[in-house]
Amino acid sequence: MAAGSSRSGVLAQVAQYFKVLSEVSRLQLLCELGAGAKNVTELLAATGMGQANVSKHLKILSDAGMVSRHPKGVSVYYQLSDPACLRLCQVVCQQLLNQHQRQSQTLEQLSSLQQLGANPD
Amino acid sequence: MAAGSSRSGVLAQVAQYFKVLSEVSRLQLLCELGAGAKNVTELLAATGMGQANVSKHLKILSDAGMVSRHPKGVSVYYQLSDPACLRLCQVVCQQLLNQHQRQSQTLEQLSSLQQLGANPD
DNA sequence: TTTCTCTATGACTATTTAGTGATATTGAGT
């Protein structure tokens, strides 16, 4: 029953992985960590998020294996431990760019027809 | 204000793309369509989901540009229009496999220590 | 037209979860 071996269990794991990446706050944190390890205070300053919120999201990212936790004295440093997730973001960005370009082309073709307001339906 | 040009707007779009991929039902539909175009009735039979539910998820996938809609008489066929999203799923599967293998290695190392029940903490 | 099938949509419930404030915990310095 523990979503870990059957075929639908694989889909559940994939869905869970994507769900972790489906919040702006967590993507912000991953982007910040993409530039190098940071502690929680630095992440607070960089993102403007609340402290409890950052801790909660870092725990989610950590549980997903995307970042690793490194206590250093009284503060805790986090760093990316899963380079794949940033590459995934890049792939999605590229895909969104492609969609946007296709939409722009369609709009240009439509506007070049110069019949937009002339439909006597 | 329409999440379409600023830096945080890009993150919002990426998060939205991942959110579409973060539900098992939608991944099921994408997998089915990966084998070729299907109409709604065929998808109902293939997935065991409810009809209203399938229609709703297909609309979400369609709005995201991942599938395209093709009415054919009284039924409607859907097909993948964004090959990238299946490749993303494959990347995530591979990543989950890597994680699982690392965990297995760690467990093997721990078990080979043969000290698991002997911790007098 | 009437009737049937197929698909889409509206209303509703239940679950999940992001964000926040308060509090607990931990480690360093006095």
Place this chain on the structure above:
DNA sequence: ACTCAATATCACTAAATAGTCATAGAGAAA
């Protein structure tokens, strides 16, 4: 010991959403 600063966790509210039932609409066949 006490105090301060950094982080984690608990309790709570508000918002989003998956699933379901009922219903509407659209096309085919009688």
